Amino acid sequence: MFEEIDQYVRRWITVTPADLPVLHSLLEYREVPKKTLLLQEGEICRIEAFIQKGCIRNYYIDEHGSEVTLQFAIEDWWVSDIASFQDQKPSRMFIETLEDCTLWCLNPQSKDRLLKDAPCFERMFRIMVQRNLARLQERLFQTITTTAVEKYLDFIERYPTIPQRVAQHYIASYLGFSPEFLSKVRTKLRDSRG
Amino acid sequence: MFEEIDQYVRRWITVTPADLPVLHSLLEYREVPKKTLLLQEGEICRIEAFIQKGCIRNYYIDEHGSEVTLQFAIEDWWVSDIASFQDQKPSRMFIETLEDCTLWCLNPQSKDRLLKDAPCFERMFRIMVQRNLARLQERLFQTITTTAVEKYLDFIERYPTIPQRVAQHYIASYLGFSPEFLSKVRTKLRDSRG
DNA sequence: GATGGCCATTGAACTAGGACAAGAAATGGG
DNA sequence: CCCATTTCTTGTCCTAGTTCAATGGCCATC
Secondary structure: OOHHHHHHHHHHOOOOOOHHHHHHHHOEEEEEOOOOEEEOOOOEOOOEEEEEEOOEEEEEEOOOOOEEEEEEEOOOOEEOOHHHHHHOOEOOOEEEEOOOEEEEEEOHHHHHHHHHHOOHHHHHHHHHHHHHHHHHHHHHHHHHHOOHHHHHHHHHHHOOOHHHHOOHHHHHHHHOOOHHHHHHHHHHHHHHHO | OOHHHHHHHHHHOOOOOOHHHHHHHHOEEEEEOOOOEEEOOOOEOOOEEEEEEOOEEEEEEOOOOOEEEEEEEOOOOEEOOHHHHHHOOEOOOEEEEOOOEEEEEEOHHHHHHHHHHOOHHHHHHHHHHHHHHHHHHHHHHHHHHOOHHHHHHHHHHHOOOHHHHOOHHHHHHHHOOOHHHHHHHHHHHHHHHO
16 A cells, blocks of 8 residues: 555655654545646645656646646656645646546645654655756756757657657647647658658 | 854744754855856766855756856855755766855765754755745746747846846856847847837 | 957848648547 | 547748857956
């Protein structure tokens, strides 16, 4: 039941026997059907969730109504709008399940409790956020400097399982270009490779 | 001497009387002249520095030799390559002083010591990184969705003091376009406003 | 007061990617 | 199994931003 999340925890920090039960007692199990919004723009984020099964994306919508996918999250990832969650202020993001999901959820109260009762998790969350930040720094750099072809090739190399799980236009919105253009990029690659 | 950093700490966490002296004893004071590289690509980052005075940027260089500025940091900000620092692995970044600086520095050992002896700082660093992450998420979204004019206007509104302190082509490299184009954007704005 | 090196500006020609439109292919719910 | 809807493809035209090159301003230094 808790194998996946326990393994995740142990990957980042060393825990005493007392710590994991504290976590387990605070996690709330949820099953969520696909196409469900876990968070909408304007709402305050009350969820920080570990994905046991399924696929989720979070995205923004700009003033012209087009979407930018910030992240795809699958098994063994956490999803949240961390800024909205931490400060309990309105979010700019949407979080949507792309498949039926099973989640382990924290809310602001239970996360608070967790960090009080098992402070070692403070370190885990710090390291998680640091990795996230480092990844996003790289991605910003890549977004600015590379071409569409390079971005796409890097994406399928880095996240080889995602294209099989999500619709192509979501990938376009992650990469920052139009669905039509992604399609053209793909035919170009197909033609040049055979 | 420690006023600025103490105030910074108190903005994010509540400390006991014992905590700040621990921090003070571990910080190393450094004066660094302008145009100094604190970190170069390929090196392992050994510094996490609080800027007491001065201006610093960190940037990447892509395979064609052009620079992308990830961040300008001024008084009351921290600079580091957090991924390289945490894992002691080679960095992809450059960190360069743009003005003469006075810094309070941690290295991997002293930061470790700090987090052991005054664990409340674990929380401070987590919250710092979270804010950084949230800001970068916004920026990625903006980079993808907005025009050069919008990016520039947002920049000067958000960081009004930076344009007076750094050369214009650094700002272009932050915004993700060529120096020539930034110049054109500025004349366009100038003409349309008077 | 001259000189050299950076920096910003301007212009012209070019290109990556977008917007729009129309059709084809897949998917899924009844 | 069929129809409706979503998703993907292809083509044409268009624009935001790039690259390259030339010019001139602004220092710092001797």
